[in-house]
Amino acid sequence: MSRLHGTKDFWIGALRAEGPAFAAAVAEAPPETPVLSCPGWTVADLTLHLAAIYRWVRSFAGAGAASRPPGRPERIEPEAGVAPLRLWQQEYDQLMALFDALDPEAPAWNWAPQPKKAGFWPRRMAHETAVHRWDAQLAIAAGEPVEAKLAADGVSEVLDTWLPAGRRRTAGQWHGVVQLSAVDAAQQWFLRLRGEGVALLDTATIFDHDDHHARAQVSGTASDLLLALWGRVSFDTLDVAGDPTLLEGLRVG
Missing domain, CATH: 1.20.120 (Four Helix Bundle (Hemerythrin (Met), subunit A))
Structure with a gap:
């Protein structure tokens, strides 16, 4: 969470x-x-x-x-x-x-x-x-790299502040759950994309309906996750599984 x-x-x-x-x-x-x-x-x-x-x-x-x-x-x-x-x-x-x-x-x-x-x-x-x-x-x-704890909070800021404020880099419609994992910060995030909207989930609520499986999973250092969300590095430089097209809906800046 x-x-x-x-x-x-x-x-x-x-x-x-x-x-x-x-x-x-x-x-x-x-x-x-x-x-x-x-x-x-x-x-x-x-x-x-x-x-x-x-x-x-x-x-x-x-x-x-x-x-x-x-x-x-x-x-x-x-x-x-x-x-x-x-x-x-x-x-x-x-x-x-x-x-x-x-x-x-x-x-x-x-x-x-x-x-x-x-x-x-x-x-x-x-x-x-x-x-x-x-x-x-x-x-x-x-x-x-950005220091791990700061970068992890930076990832949270993108998910709890920028995306809910509608500050995506590109307008579009995305649907599905994305899981992000920071391997050096022992932290993960689940985000449900709902068209233009988003919902940041925690582990107690990700099973609240049948479509709970993450359609895309991304793991890497907290710094690389943060820099990818900000468009500084490509998501291709991280470990990505599932549908990579959903990740464009996470970019801000």
């Missing part, structure tokens, strides 16, 4: 590891270096994108209100003479200061069908940063 590893401290700890790793990769690459996992983007684009998301989240996550913020993340440009990485570092430092003081139970808007609480955002930013850290490292031919 799906188990959240996360608490505010867990996600902030992940950000404290993933943020500097992202910065180190960016510092090693010329700004115009292509980001192969984000076609059309350079390392500078990736850096400014993440900085913009941090700034956008800071604009409302600590305001103590659940109302929808105006606007969306927009690319920000550094002032003359300021490198993209320096701007990113400023935004990262301010985001971490906000999160350190944040009450995760305080009201805060989010775009998911979940309680509108501030704790949503440290989790979201931890995974946003981890995946983009992998992107940045791939640009310098590195690409270290």
Whole structure:
């Protein structure tokens, strides 16, 4: 079943590891270096994108209100003479200061069908940063895996947040149960696809009607599962059995 590893401290700890790793990769690459996992983007684009998301989240996550913020993340440009990485570092430092003081139970808007609480955002930013850290490292031919517990929670986030919010990469109709197994995290997930809808199941409910057998099974490391769900690696790189066409209904981003 799906188990959240996360608490505010867990996600902030992940950000404290993933943020500097992202910065180190960016510092090693010329700004115009292509980001192969984000076609059309350079390392500078990736850096400014993440900085913009941090700034956008800071604009409302600590305001103590659940109302929808105006606007969306927009690319920000550094002032003359300021490198993209320096701007990113400023935004990262301010985001971490906000999160350190944040009450995760305080009201805060989010775009998911979940309680509108501030704790949503440290989790979201931890995974946003981890995946983009992998992107940045791939640009310098590195690409270290996402730590297993963080990656397992990232898989859960895709299944309990992104897919129920309708944020699939491709629109379509899929029907059947998919089983995902993270071999290095002793964790598995069952997801029933219902056309455009989804239902994340636990082991106590997967036998609630006759069509309970998983039509597709995928196993691999938690990091590879997460990266496949985000379209960074192909599901073909994992151990797949059953109907692989269902897996396109799990991709987000």
